[in-house]
Amino acid sequence: MLDLLKSSVAALALMAGGAAAQDAITLGMVLEPPNLDPTGGAAAAIDEVVYANLFEGLTRFGPDGSILPALASSWDVEEDGRVYVFHLRDGVTFHDGAEFTAEDVVFTLDRARAEDSTNAQKVLFEGIESVEAVDPLTVRVTLTAPDGNFPFKMAWGDAVMVDEASVADLATKPVGTGPFKFDEWAQGDRVELSAFDGYWGEKPALKRATFRFISDPTAAFAAMMAGDIDAFPNFPTLETLPQLQADPRFKVIVGTTEGETILAMNNAQPPLDDVRIRQAIAHAINRQDIIDGAMFGYGTPIGSHFAPHHPDYVDQTAKSAHDPEAAKALLEEAGADQVKLRLALPPTPYARRGGEIVAAQLREVGIETEITNMEWAQWLESVFKGGDFDLTVISHTEPLDIDIYARPDYYFHYAKPEFVALMDELQAATDPEQRSALYVKAQEMIADDYVNAFLFQLARAGVANAKIEGLWENAPTQANDLTGVRWVE
Template identity: 80%
Template sequence: MTELLKSSVVALGLMASAAAAQDAITLGMVLEPPTLDPTANAAAAIDEVVYANLFEGLTRFGPDGSVQPALAHSWDAEQDGRVWVFHLQDGVSFHDGADFTAEDVVFTLDRARADDSTNAQKILFEGIESVEAADPLTVRVTLAAPDGNFPFKMAWGDAVMLDPASADSLANAPVGTGPFRFDQWVQGDRITLTAWDGYWGEKPALNRATFRFISDPSAAFAAVMAGDVDAFPNFPAPETLSQIEADPRFRVIVGTTEGETILAMNNARPPLDDARLRKAIAHAINRDDIIDGAMFGYGTPIGSHFAPHHPDYVDLTQQSDYDPELSKQLLAEIGEPVRLRLALPPPSYARRGGEIIAAQLRAVGIETEITNVEWAGWLETVFGAADFDLTVISHTEPLDIDIYARPDYYFGYAKPEFVALMDAIQRATDPGERSDLYRQAQEMIAADNVNAFLFQLPKTGVADARIKGLWENAPTQANDLTGVSWAE
C-alpha cells in the first residue's frame, strides 16, 4: 500500500470516527454523585446527572425556570388550590418495561411523605393529605391547605416518579422514564447513560452521554483544552475563561444559577448561638475580595438567601457590609477569645473562598481551624450531623428560603416568627401577598445574621463551539441533555 493510500485510509477513518462521535457527548463535573437516587440524598451532583435525562416528574423546570409539563401533560386546581388533579401522559413506561400509571404517582408521593422517608426535601410533600388514582391516567392530590405553588414543588428532582419494583435499588441501578437509561458507573471516574428506544416523548439527538468527574481546576482546564471533555457546564477554573474564550474551538457560557453561596454558621451551638458573634463575622467579610479572589470577578454579592434575578429579591448587602471595626467592637463586647472550625468541601469556590474568609476573620481576632473535607464526609458530618462551626457552601435549589424554617436543618435556625412567615407563604394565593412575605423573610434572616451571605454562584461553563442546546442559566441543578445536539 502506498504512503498516499495509507494517508487516505487514515484520513477517512478519522472522518468516520468524528462523524460517529456526533451522537455522543462527554461532560465534565466537579463532584461525583454519592448515589444516583435523587429521592434520598441532597447532593446536587445527583440531579446534575439524572434530572430530565433519566428521571422525570409530573412537572419539570424549563431552561428559563418556568414550570412545564412532563409526565403530566396538564393539571387543574380545585378548591382554591387545595386539590390538584394531574392528567398523565399516555403510553409511558419505565426503563424496565413496566407501564407508568397513576398508581405509580400514588406510590411515589406516599413514599416521599411517609414517616420513614429519607427524602432530603421531605417538606415538599408534607402538605399532602391524600393521593388517589381516579383512573390509570388521572391523579387527585388533596392538600391540608391551599398551595398555589404545588406544581412548582413537583418539578424538583426530589419529586421524580418511581417504579415500585426498582425504588429500593436506585442508588446504583436507577430506573426512570426519561429519554436516557443508566448504562455504567465506574466509581471515581465516570457515569454513562445511553438513549432509550422506548422513550414516550421526543427522542434526543444524542445516543450516549458520559459524565466525567474532575474536581481539580487545573485538571479540568487541561481536559477541556485536550478535548477529553466536550463541555464543562459548571467549570471550576474561572481564572482560565479568558484564555478559553480566545480559542475559536470553544464557547464560554456565563449565566445565572439558583446557588446562594454562604458562610453557613451553626446557630444551634455555642458560641455561634450568640447573635453578636454572627454579626461580627458577617461584618468581617469583604465579599468583593472573595468574588475576586475565589471567582475571578464572577458572582453577584448577596445580603440574604435569595437569588438577585428573582422579582422579589431585596438587596440587603448594606446590612452586612464590610466593617471590621464594628466586628472588633462586637468581639470586645463578647469578651472571650473565639476559635472556630471551618469545614471546606471540594468545590473551588469553597476551598479558595474559605482561605480568604479565614484571613479576614483572623484580621478582626477570630481564629479558624480549616479542615478540607470530601463531599461524602461533608454530607455526613456537616449536613447530616450538624457537627461543624462554619462551612462554605452554595445552595443550588430553586426558591429554597424555606430551609430556614426547618427545625432539624444543619445551621439550626427555625425562629418561630420565621416559621410563621413560611406557613403564611404556603397558604397565600395572592401573588402580591406572597411577594411581600418573601421580602419580610429575606429581611428577617439578614437582620439575624443567620449565615454570612456571600454571593450568587454564577454558571460559568465551557463547551465545544459546535454543541447546541446546553442551558445558559441553571434554574435547577441539572445538565438537561434533552435538547442538546452537535451542529452539522
C-alpha cells in the same frame, strides 16, 4: 499502492470516528454524586446527572425557570388550590419496560412523604393529605391547605417519578422514564448514559452521554484543552476563561444560578448562638474580595438567602457591610475574647479558595479558625447530616429554598418560631402579591438575625465546544439537561 490503501482506510476510520462523535457528548463535573437516586440524596451532583435525562416528574423546570408539563400533560386546580388533578401522558414506560401509570404517582408521593422517608426535601411533600389514582392516567392530590406553589414543588429533582419494582436499586442502577437510560457507573471516573429508544416524547439528538468527574481544576482545564471533555457546564478554573474565550474551538457560557453561597454558622452552639457573634462575623467579611479572589470576579453579592434575579429580591447587603471595627466592637460587647472556630470546607473550588479568604478576614478582627478540608461524602455526613461544625462555606443551589430556615433539624439550626409562622403563611398563600410580600419579610428576618454570613450568588460559568448548542445558559435548578443539546457544523 499498499501504502495508499492503508492511508485511505485510516482516513475513512477517522471520518467515521468524527461522524460518530456528533451524536455523543462528554461533560465534565467537579463533584461525583454519592449515589444516583435524586429521591434519596441531597447532593446537587445527583440532579446534575439525572434531572430531565434519566428521571422525570409530573412537572419540570424549563431553562428560563418556568414550570412546564412533564409526565403530566396538564393539571386542574380545584377547591382554591387545595386539590390538584394531574392528567398523565399515555404510553409512557420506564427504562425496564414497566408501564408508567397513576399507581406509580401514588407510590412515589406516598414514599416521599412517609415517616421513614429519606428524601432530602421531604418538606415538599408534607402538605399532601392524600394521593388517589382516579384511573390509570389521572391522579388526584389533596392537600391539607391551599398551596399555589404545588406545581413548582413537583418540578424538583426530589419529586421525580419512580417504579416500586426498581426503587431498591436506584442509588446504583437508576431506572426512570427520561430520554436517556443508565448504562454504567465507573465510580471515581464517569457515568455513561444512552438514548432510550422507548421514550414517550421527542427523541434527543444525542445517542450517548458521558459525565466525567474531574475534581482537580488544573486537570479540568487540561482535559478541556485536549478535547477530552466536550463541555464543562460549571467550569472550575474561572481564571482561565479569558484564554478559552479567545480560542475559536470553544465558547464560554456565563449565566446565573439558584446558588446562594453562604458562610453557614451553627446557630445551636456557643458562641454562635449569640447574634452579636454572628453579626461580628458578617461585618468581618468582605464579599467583593471573596468574589474576586475565589471566583475571579464572577458572582453577585447577596445579603440574604434569595437569588438577585428573582422578582421578589430585596437587597439586604447594607445590613452586613464590611466593617471590621464594628465587628471588633460586637465581639467586645459579647465578651468574646480569643474566639476560635472550626471551618469545614467541602472540595469545591469556591469553598476551598473562599474559605481561605474568609479565614484571613476573620483573623483580622480577632477570630481564629481551624480549617478542615473535607471530601464531599465526609462533608455531607459530618456537617450537613451530623451538624458537627462551627462554620462552613457552601452553595445552596436548590431553587427558591428560603424555607430551609424554618426546618428545626436543618444543619445551621435556626427555625425561629416567627420565621416558621411566616413560612406557614407563605405555604397557604395563593395570591401572588401576598406571596411577594411574605418573601420580602422572610429575606429581612434572616438578614436581621444574621443567621449566616451571606456571600454571593454563584455564577454559572461554563465552557463548551463551539459546535455544541442547547446547553442551559442559566441554572434554574441543578441540572445538565441534555434533551435539547446537539452538535452543529
